[in-house]
Amino acid sequence: MPVKRIAGKTADTRFIWHAYKQDPDTLSAQLTTVLKASTMLPEEGKYERIPFFSQRVTGNPHFFDQNRFEGRLFVHCLFTSQLLKGLIEEMPKTTEELNELYANAGLMRDDLWSFVTCRAFLAETENGLHPVWREAAAAGTVMNVPVKELLQLTNIWPRVGKKVWIIENSGVASAVLDEVPDAPVICTHGQFRTAAWIMLQRLAENGCTFYYSGDLDPEGVAMAERLSNRFPGQTVFWRMDPDAYLRVLSEEDISARLSKLDAVQSPKLLLVANEMRLKKKAGYQEGLADLLVEDLKKRWAGGKEI
Known part of the structure; x- marks a missing residue:
């Protein structure tokens, strides 16, 4: 201290x-x-x-x-x-x-309530390939996985490829999952929980690249910065630029929350952070859902990574 x-x-x-x-x-x-x-x-x-x-x-x-x-x-x-x-x-x-x-x-504090939502991933325990993850990936089943289960795993990786698509908002994530079957998607449901960090650490160890999309407000940008700081060189900011921000600009005033942008250091995030300081309005991920689906379809066709 x-x-x-x-x-x-x-x-x-x-x-x-x-x-x-x-x-x-x-x-x-x-x-x-x-x-x-x-x-x-x-x-x-x-x-x-x-x-x-x-x-x-x-x-x-x-x-x-x-x-x-x-x-x-x-x-x-x-x-x-x-x-x-x-x-x-x-x-x-x-x-x-x-x-x-x-x-x-x-x-x-709680290894059951903290969970991460995911689809199209495989995992191992000390006994080998985990049968539940194997069958869920094969069936395209979305799973809510708590910390208690994640701690039993020794390895996690996408069913195909090395790209992982992380979406903050559960409604947007669900829409993307509907439109792009078999893509390896993770939903954090807002702020990163313990479960998300554990899963991402296992994926990072396998050399995965994280494509992160969040709300275009101070909290969402701070989350993107935190992810990049924890996994430098493995994080790509997905539709978190000034153009995306201006596309989804709302009327919600964020003047009182702008100080949360002070810790942002990533050059790419600073571009959108500076735009936020000028506009003083929040932008929300729901307005980008169609673009996220379009992006993912371009990189994920027929269950294969492009």
């Missing part, structure tokens, strides 16, 4: 200063435990349920529960660490954001 941030008395550190005024010795012990925990996180690519992690580190499975001060302190420690790495922009405010914070550290 960077000392400078606490010393700066930022808004997110007020609860720490309050604890210091109440009982500095107790806070010192709590900080020591939290810092110890930050050095004992799961190895990269591995995941551990938070109660089991807490038991391993402290001997108490509830030590880092959200209703405890130590839990809040631990979240702040993860936040400051990930802020420095560019993995996160602000303290989590929603359950999904908190889940992502934990997932970035290899920790899980």
Whole structure:
């Protein structure tokens, strides 16, 4: 936990200063435990349920529960660490954001509710080719796969080729799936969940290229930037340019959310980010559905990658 941030008395550190005024010795012990925990996180690519992690580190499975001060302190420690790495922009405010914070550290709150939707992929376990994934790919079945199942897999790859098409919006993804049978498509249903990151990591290890399409608003652009940062050289921004943005421009004012674009560094995303700063309006993926279908049909004909 960077000392400078606490010393700066930022808004997110007020609860720490309050604890210091109440009982500095107790806070010192709590900080020591939290810092110890930050050095004992799961190895990269591995995941551990938070109660089991807490038991391993402290001997108490509830030590880092959200209703405890130590839990809040631990979240702040993860936040400051990930802020420095560019993995996160602000303290989590929603359950999904908190889940992502934990997932970035290899920790899980819920391995059933976090799932990713996909079609036309194959997977292996230590026992070989997974029969459910094999049959689903052969039948063109769309699957909702939770973290619990993904963690049993040792390998995931597209049924054909190395291109993976990632769509943020579930309605748009469903329309694309209807029009382009057998194409390897992933739907994230908004912000990336733990399940999506696990699947994408397995695919990245197989040298896949990710074509990502999201809403043309600050949140969607930030998601694209996050994906590119995590998988540099393997991410292509799909219809996330100024022309696409102007095509789907809405009347929704995003002036209060434009600060989320400050972290964008990718030259291609900066083009659309700068246009957003000028227009101060959101653009939505639904207006691009026909173009996404057209793009995919050009690269995916008769079940073969072009």
